[in-house]
Amino acid sequence: MSIQAENQQGMFHVSYCITQKISGQTHLGSATLRLNLVINGPDKTVNGVGNVYQATNPPVNVISHLNGEWSYLSNNSDNHVLIVLDGFDLSTIQFGGQPMESKNLTLKIAISEDWQTGSASFNYLYEGEWYEVEYALVELQDREETLNLDAVSSYTGFHQPNI
Numbered sequence: 001m002s003i004q005a006e007n008q009q010g011m012f013h014v015s016y017c018i019t020q021k022i023s024g025q026t027h028l029g030s031a032t033l034r035l036n037l038v039i040n041g042p043d044k045t046v047n048g049v050g051n052v053y054q055a056t057n058p059p060v061n062v063i064s065h066l067n068g069e070w071s072y073l074s075n076n077s078d079n080h081v082l083i084v085l086d087g088f089d090l091s092t093i094q095f096g097g098q099p100m101e102s103k104n105l106t107l108k109i110a111i112s113e114d115w116q117t118g119s120a121s122f123n124y125l126y127e128g129e130w131y132e133v134e135y136a137l138v139e140l141q142d143r144e145e146t147l148n149l150d151a152v153s154s155y156t157g158f159h160q161p162n163i
Helices: 003-009 143-158
Strands: 011-019 032-040 045-054 060-074 079-095 098-112 117-126 129-140
Touching (some): 032 117, 045 079, 060 098, 060 117
Antiparallel strands (some): 011 032, 032 045, 045 060, 098 117
């Protein structure tokens, strides 16, 4: 079943990798955002998890619980899907028995009508400072690649070296 058909009938899962590229090559030192999203077609809502990472010293690793919405964006020549998301980090600080949420990511994606590729801009909070990434390429990831990245991310997150 196509993504457009699933879009009208219910929910579907997509995974994207968002990174800045120059002439088809990843821009060295730029932040990369990996998304695992559940799209609710009838309600036009989006929920999921995002991970911003960057190979710097110390390495950037921002994990967000994502909430937002999607809508169609049309002009005279073609149609796109606009996805707007906010990301929140669940803190260990509790208020009234509930974890405190703090906003750590904002994201806007303009993606093709078939949900395959597009462009994005996002802001993320790292160590108290907001960083901005613009003109990033959005690419759909296949399921096997996503599972491999999840395993690597989980392993490296658990086995971080002491500095």
